[in-house]
Amino acid sequence: MKRKLAIVFLLIIISLQIYNAFAIQRFPKPEFESGHTQPPTITPDPRSNALAILDVFVLVAALSIVSWLVVKKRSRKGVFWMSIFAVLYFGFFREGCVCSVGSLQNITLALFNPEYSIPITVIAFFILPIIYTLFFGRTFCAGVCPLGTLQDIFALRPMPIKSWLEKVLGIIPFIYLGLAVLYAATSTDFVICRYDPFIGFFRLDASFMMFMIGGIFLLIGVFIARPYCRFLCPYGALLNLVSRFSKKHITITPAECIQCRLCEDSCPFGAIDKPVLLKEKEERPIAVRRFVMLSIIIPLLILVGGFTGAQFHENLASVNSKVRLANELLNNTNYGETEQEAFEITAFNAAGQSKEELYNEAASIIRQFYYGGWILGGFIGLVFGLTLVSLSVFKYREDYTPNKGTCLSCARCVDYCPVLPENKVIIQK
Amino acid sequence: MDRRQFLSSIGRGTILAGLTAISGVLIYRNSKNTDQCTFDFICQDCRKIKSCKQPEAIIFKRGKEKRNSV
Numbered sequence: 001m002k003r004k005l006a007i008v009f010l011l012i013i014i015s016l017q018i019y020n021a022f023a024i025q026r027f028p029k030p031e032f033e034s035g036h037t038q039p040p041t042i043t044p045d046p047r048s049n050a051l052a053i054l055d056v057f058v059l060v061a062a063l064s065i066v067s068w069l070v071v072k073k074r075s076r077k078g079v080f081w082m083s084i085f086a087v088l089y090f091g092f093f094r095e096g097c098v099c100s101v102g103s104l105q106n107i108t109l110a111l112f113n114p115e116y117s118i119p120i121t122v123i124a125f126f127i128l129p130i131i132y133t134l135f136f137g138r139t140f141c142a143g144v145c146p147l148g149t150l151q152d153i154f155a156l157r158p159m160p161i162k163s164w165l166e167k168v169l170g171i172i173p174f175i176y177l178g179l180a181v182l183y184a185a186t187s188t189d190f191v192i193c194r195y196d197p198f199i200g201f202f203r204l205d206a207s208f209m210m211f212m213i214g215g216i217f218l219l220i221g222v223f224i225a226r227p228y229c230r231f232l233c234p235y236g237a238l239l240n241l242v243s244r245f246s247k248k249h250i251t252i253t254p255a256e257c258i259q260c261r262l263c264e265d266s267c268p269f270g271a272i273d274k275p276v277l278l279k280e281k282e283e284r285p286i287a288v289r290r291f292v293m294l295s296i297i298i299p300l301l302i303l304v305g306g307f308t309g310a311q312f313h314e315n316l317a318s319v320n321s322k323v324r325l326a327n328e329l330l331n332n333t334n335y336g337e338t339e340q341e342a343f344e345i346t347a348f349n350a351a352g353q354s355k356e357e358l359y360n361e362a363a364s365i366i367r368q369f370y371y372g373g374w375i376l377g378g379f380i381g382l383v384f385g386l387t388l389v390s391l392s393v394f395k396y397r398e399d400y401t402p403n404k405g406t407c408l409s410c411a412r413c414v415d416y417c418p419v420l421p422e423n424k425v426i427i428q429k
Numbered sequence: 430m431d432r433r434q435f436l437s438s439i440g441r442g443t444i445l446a447g448l449t450a451i452s453g454v455l456i457y458r459n460s461k462n463t464d465q466c467t468f469d470f471i472c473q474d475c476r477k478i479k480s481c482k483q484p485e486a487i488i489f490k491r492g493k494e495k496r497n498s499v
Contacts, residue, residue, distance in 0.1 A: 107451065107455070110455050110458070111454070111455070117458075117459050118455055118459060120456065123452055123455055127448050134441050134445065242444060245437050245440040245441045247437075247438075343492065351488075
């Protein structure tokens with residue numbers, strides 16, 4: 001009942017978007033001939049430093065509580081209520097910014113451009129979830145990330161998807177991560193923020209397109225739990241890697257597994273690894289041959305990926321505003337506008353920079369994209385190679401265990417386990 | 430401690446060291462940097478743009494005003 005109430009409440013808040021999504025400026029601003037100037041628009045002050053520090057404290061508190069609820073208390077209900085809090089505080093109250101997902105771009109930009117001053121709160125929002133993941137698994141994804149928790153609340157009828165499809169789609173976040181890093185490193189754009197499907201919901205100012213995209217994600221999320229987290233989130237890809245080294249991690253059973261199989265289909269994210277019988281283990285010569293083959297294939301994939309990425313460097317660079325401006329000036333296309341000079345060209349002419357300087361700058365950016373294309377392509381090749389390895393490596397397992405990488409620590413599986421910490425089994429009627 | 434746990438703790442230590450190094454470098458750079466912002470594409474999404482006095486922000490705001498008035 002409480003869960004339904006929470007969902008209804010969130011639906012009401014999200015439905016407020018419709019008003020903004022269809023809003024248009026009804027008439028242009030009047031131009032006064034009497035010399036009257038329009039008063040400046042009154043805008044709220046930027047967030048004070050004290051509040052920014054408070055946000056970091058709330059983040060630490062939320063991470064600690066969720067980690068305790070997941071690892072120690074093993075409470076799904078507790079995680080659910082923390083999710084509601086995260087959506088309300090980090091989502092609607094803080095308007096989803098700074099979020100840890102987007103902060104990886106700020107970190108990249110700061111690393112590649114020493115003159116960029118990154119706020120300490122942004123560093124904290126990037127580092128803290130990774131540290132907690134290193135010790136307790138992806139508890140940030142479970143109940144602190146506003147993007148993930150919003151989708152989690154809407155996962156009402158989750159359906160399992162084929163494991164091969166899960167693996168293939170699981171490559172997308174790594175590609176997105178590579179692209180986001182490339183665009184941030186070259187000071188081109190923050191693509192994660194630009195195409196964040198839920199930020200418009202939180203700020204109550206979604207454009208029609210983003211409102212539709214966010215809505216579609218939530219609708220898909222009813223049947224395929226957390227589609228953005230599993231198949232797109234670049235920070236999730238990072239936490240996926242880090243979580244594999246976590247010191248403590250949620251376990252399905254608090255004591256010895258009794259192989260009752262109740263938890264087998266409990267995970268909406270397909271993150272439970274089933275036991276593998278010893279008799280299924282392949283012979284050693286076959287495994288060695290596979291290892292040798294993969295050792296050759298992975299460097300080859302990195303090379304091919306790098307070469308392919310480098311071939312697309314001009315296409316990738318065309319997103320950069322300076323490269324675009326140089327192209328428009330060079331081809332005299334005026335951004336496709338026919339009636340008047342494009343605003344960007346007017347601004348460039350007013351700035352007093354010469355065309356040669358702009359062309360040199362654009363050429364330097366394109367060169368950065370060439371090297372970046374090699375690295376991005378090589379990275380994607382590596383991800384493909386490692387996915388192949390994970391599909392072909394034999395792992396002997398006796399119990400049902402959460403996959404440390406893909407498990408989002410939501411604690412749903414815990415409710416299915418009849419084993420008590422004292423090794424007693426709950427007997428239901 | 431078995432082999433897997435040993436490797437895991439080495440990985441954990443490496444990641445922690447990396448995170449510490451990154452934070453250290455960024456905080457050190459921040460303390461040395463003067464207040465500059467040359468990343469005009471950020472202005473578009475910046476929440477402090479209304480009160481920002483950086484030249485890039487002023488140019489950006491003028492441009493936006495001009496565009497709105499057209």
